[in-house]
Amino acid sequence: MRLSLSAIVLGLSGLAYASTNASTTLTSSLSTSSGVLEIPQGSTCACAKLSQAMPQSFILPGSQNYTTETVDSYWDIRADLSPACVIVPSTAGEVSEAVRIISTCQAKFAVRGGGHMNYPGANNIDAGVLIGLSNLDAIEVKNGSVDVGPGNNWYDVYSALEPYGRVCIGGRMKTIGVPGLSLIGGFHYFNNKYGYAMDNVISYDIVLGNGTLITVTRSAHSDLFWALKGGANNYGIVTRFELRTFDVPKISTTIQVFNETHIPDFLSAICEAAKLDDEDPIAAGMIATITYNATTKIPQGSVLGVQAGVSMPPSQFANFTKIPATERINNITTMKPWADTLDSPKQTMRYFSVQFSHKTMKPDAKVLYSIYSAWKDAVDVIADVQGLYPTFVTNVISPTSIRVAKTNGVGNVWGLEEEPLIIWQFSTGWDLAQDDIRMEAWSRQLAEHLHGLNNKLGLASEFVYMGDAGEWQDPFAGFPGKNVDRMREIRSAYDPAGVFSILSYGGFKLGL
Numbered sequence: 001m002r003l004s005l006s007a008i009v010l011g012l013s014g015l016a017y018a019s020t021n022a023s024t025t026l027t028s029s030l031s032t033s034s035g036v037l038e039i040p041q042g043s044t045c046a047c048a049k050l051s052q053a054m055p056q057s058f059i060l061p062g063s064q065n066y067t068t069e070t071v072d073s074y075w076d077i078r079a080d081l082s083p084a085c086v087i088v089p090s091t092a093g094e095v096s097e098a099v100r101i102i103s104t105c106q107a108k109f110a111v112r113g114g115g116h117m118n119y120p121g122a123n124n125i126d127a128g129v130l131i132g133l134s135n136l137d138a139i140e141v142k143n144g145s146v147d148v149g150p151g152n153n154w155y156d157v158y159s160a161l162e163p164y165g166r167v168c169i170g171g172r173m174k175t176i177g178v179p180g181l182s183l184i185g186g187f188h189y190f191n192n193k194y195g196y197a198m199d200n201v202i203s204y205d206i207v208l209g210n211g212t213l214i215t216v217t218r219s220a221h222s223d224l225f226w227a228l229k230g231g232a233n234n235y236g237i238v239t240r241f242e243l244r245t246f247d248v249p250k251i252s253t254t255i256q257v258f259n260e261t262h263i264p265d266f267l268s269a270i271c272e273a274a275k276l277d278d279e280d281p282i283a284a285g286m287i288a289t290i291t292y293n294a295t296t297k298i299p300q301g302s303v304l305g306v307q308a309g310v311s312m313p314p315s316q317f318a319n320f321t322k323i324p325a326t327e328r329i330n331n332i333t334t335m336k337p338w339a340d341t342l343d344s345p346k347q348t349m350r351y352f353s354v355q356f357s358h359k360t361m362k363p364d365a366k367v368l369y370s371i372y373s374a375w376k377d378a379v380d381v382i383a384d385v386q387g388l389y390p391t392f393v394t395n396v397i398s399p400t401s402i403r404v405a406k407t408n409g410v411g412n413v414w415g416l417e418e419e420p421l422i423i424w425q426f427s428t429g430w431d432l433a434q435d436d437i438r439m440e441a442w443s444r445q446l447a448e449h450l451h452g453l454n455n456k457l458g459l460a461s462e463f464v465y466m467g468d469a470g471e472w473q474d475p476f477a478g479f480p481g482k483n484v485d486r487m488r489e490i491r492s493a494y495d496p497a498g499v500f501s502i503l504s505y506g507g508f509k510l511g512l
């Protein structure tokens with residue numbers, strides 16, 4: 001049965017939605033590629049009220065705008081779902097009003113920033129209300145900081161800072177969203193000197209569960225200020241981030257590719273980078289990965305390194321530079337053109353699904369190599385999967401990167417000690433939906449098995465980075481228990497009704 005929105009909202013005086021065009025009617029059910037969804041009462045209520053309160057920012061199924069918001073805005077095709085309606089606020093006031101309406105109606109909802117979190121439900125919702133933040137795209141460069149709306153990606157921000165010769169601590173690739181990454185941590189090239197993205201947020205404007213908009217700083221709502229440093233989407237919708245900026249007019253970059261023979265040395269150089277503990281570090285970091293082609297059986301290591309300044313080749317990558325490489329390109333450039341070449345486009349193929357799984361360990365080059373080898377062998381077992389795209393990813397956590405939060409008087413929810421860690425991750429892509437379950441099982445079982453071996457060796461850390469976690473992982477279990485208790489207390493104070501826990505249930509949640 002089809003209900004005309006105008007009938008629900010406006011009764012007989014209806015003017016706004018007189019047409020029966022598919023993009024202007026709310027239906028009681030929604031046909032999707034995965035079946036028919038019944039639209040719950042809460043959604044019907046919220047969509048009706050939202051359409052009336054902010055018609056300019058309101059989208060129903062059946063329109064091109066709906067496809068833009070529910071498909072084109074997601075990185076991983078697995079995250080494409082079918083909301084009953086979409087709201088695309090262009091002011092913080094509209095976000096407030098939307099949250100008020102949604103909670104009054106007790107509608108279920110999801111929030112999307114840059115859309116890179118890659119599992120179903122983290123940032124999208126079937127038959128509920130989707131709040132898409134793309135229109136909150138203001139950027140204002142200030143002296144020593146930049147105000148950024150959650151509709152921006154990191155390339156937008158780096159581009160705005162470029163004329164001033166400044167950078168901020170954000171994502172390492174072009175199209176990753178500002179809000180998700182800033183709220184969950186933020187691995188950047190310069191973590192070793194400046195800490196993580198979350199450590200460099202000076203203030204947040206946030207809409208709470210009751211629709212109230214507050215500004216959160218070190219001194220105003222200091223408890224929430226701390227909880228937002230890694231607390232993800234558990235507290236409200238951030239409508240403005242003020243990010244600290246740094247004077248980095250030039251960067252020295254290196255791209256190096258290594259063949260199989262040199263992978264042990266490559267992994268060893270990564271372990272050494274994690275251990276660096278200079279008193280006054282030179283800002284430098286990397287993306288270090290190994291791809292393996294299960295057809296040709298050829299693995300290939302690569303490092304994309306960035307260092308502040310003009311040392312060429314970049315001194316902090318000397319341990320890589322001394323390994324014979326099949327390709328090596330050093331350059332002096334700036335952040336904007338560098339990020340421009342590192343795109344991670346959304347919805348690349350008709351079927352493009354990626355499973356993340358990772359674990360953390362103390363640096364040990366021999367053991368890291370054995371983990372890589374076990375991964376490669378396990379990839380061979382699934383070589384028949386159509387479109388298989390397996391990547392072994394590492395991220396380093398250096399003691400100096402942790403020291404920033406330890407000494408800035410604020411801290412963050414991770415509560416890590418100043419010791420070197422390495423995250424080893426499987427990022428596995430494939431083509432067909434029928435392989436979803438197989439791929440998740442493969443990835444999860446392998447990660448858990450190898451982590452178990454690390455446990456026996458005394459090398460395992462329970463830290464899990466929310467940004468790169470598979471949906472089966474629990475990042476909160478890796479935080480100190482007292483931090484999680486405190487996060488929950490803060491949630492009770494700022495969202496006593498549980499709007500961001502019960503009504504918005506997707507993503508990494510503290511739990512009820």
Ligand SMILES: Cc1cc2nc3c(=O)[nH]c(=O)nc-3n(C[C@H](O)[C@H](O)[C@H](O)COP(=O)(O)OP(=O)(O)OC[C@H]3O[C@@H](n4cnc5c(N)ncnc54)[C@H](O)[C@@H]3O)c2cc1C
Nearest residue numbers: 113114115116117172177179180181186187238344467507
């Ligand atoms: C190709 C690729 C490269 C990556 N590279 C990096 C990297 O270099 N460094 C790194 O640290 N991480 C990286 N990540 C992980 C990345 O940090 C996460 O995917 C992150 O969620 C991206 O933020 P987003 O805004 O795009 O995500 P979204 O999917 O839009 O949001 C993520 C979560 O935050 C919530 N959320 C979004 N906006 C808001 C808001 N304004 N207020 C409250 N909650 C909100 C969403 O509901 C969702 O649960 C990468 C991921 C991919 C896929």
Ligand SMILES: *[C@@H]1O[C@H](CO)[C@@H](O)[C@H](O)[C@H]1NC(C)=O
Nearest residue numbers: 019020021022023024062063
């Ligand atoms: C809805 O109306 C718009 C413009 O009026 C039109 O472009 C579109 O094709 C219509 N959609 C459907 C499904 O009829």
Ligand SMILES: *[C@@H]1O[C@H](CO)[C@@H](O)[C@H](O)[C@H]1NC(C)=O
Nearest residue numbers: 055056057058059064065088
């Ligand atoms: C719908 O798409 C058009 C064309 O891209 C755009 O101008 C308009 O703002 C969109 N409407 C909403 C509500 O997002």
Ligand SMILES: *[C@@H]1O[C@H](CO)[C@@H](O)[C@H](O)[C@H]1NC(C)=O
Nearest residue numbers: 141142143144145163164166
């Ligand atoms: C920032 O402040 C410094 C010191 O007060 C000043 O020299 C500089 O010109 C200011 N820059 C901008 C962009 O306002």
Ligand SMILES: *[C@@H]1O[C@H](CO)[C@@H](O)[C@H](O)[C@H]1NC(C)=O
Nearest residue numbers: 258259260261262324325326
């Ligand atoms: C890798 O390159 C080295 C030269 O640096 C060469 O000796 C070696 O055979 C190559 N290994 C493979 C597996 O191609």
Ligand SMILES: *[C@@H]1O[C@H](CO)[C@@H](O)[C@H](O)[C@H]1NC(C)=O
Nearest residue numbers: 272273276315316317318319
């Ligand atoms: C390079 O490796 C050596 C050990 O071989 C280590 O002492 C040094 O700190 C490393 N340097 C860098 C910049 O990673």
Ligand SMILES: *[C@@H]1O[C@H](CO)[C@@H](O)[C@H](O)[C@H]1NC(C)=O
Nearest residue numbers: 329330331332333334337338
């Ligand atoms: C080196 O950097 C310059 C300046 O950004 C850029 O124009 C050039 O394309 C870069 N060269 C390579 C090989 O990346």
Ligand SMILES: *[C@@H]1O[C@H](CO)[C@@H](O)[C@H](O)[C@H]1NC(C)=O
Nearest residue numbers: 293294295296387388389390
């Ligand atoms: C692996 O190599 C084959 C043969 O060269 C190629 O067709 C395929 O695209 C490669 N796969 C990946 C993931 O690069």
Ligand SMILES: *[C@@H]1O[C@H](CO)[C@@H](O)[C@H](O)[C@H]1NC(C)=O
Nearest residue numbers: 208210211212493494495496
């Ligand atoms: C909204 O919630 C906050 C945090 O719980 C509270 O301080 C504030 O008084 C509430 N505002 C209203 C209007 O209820």
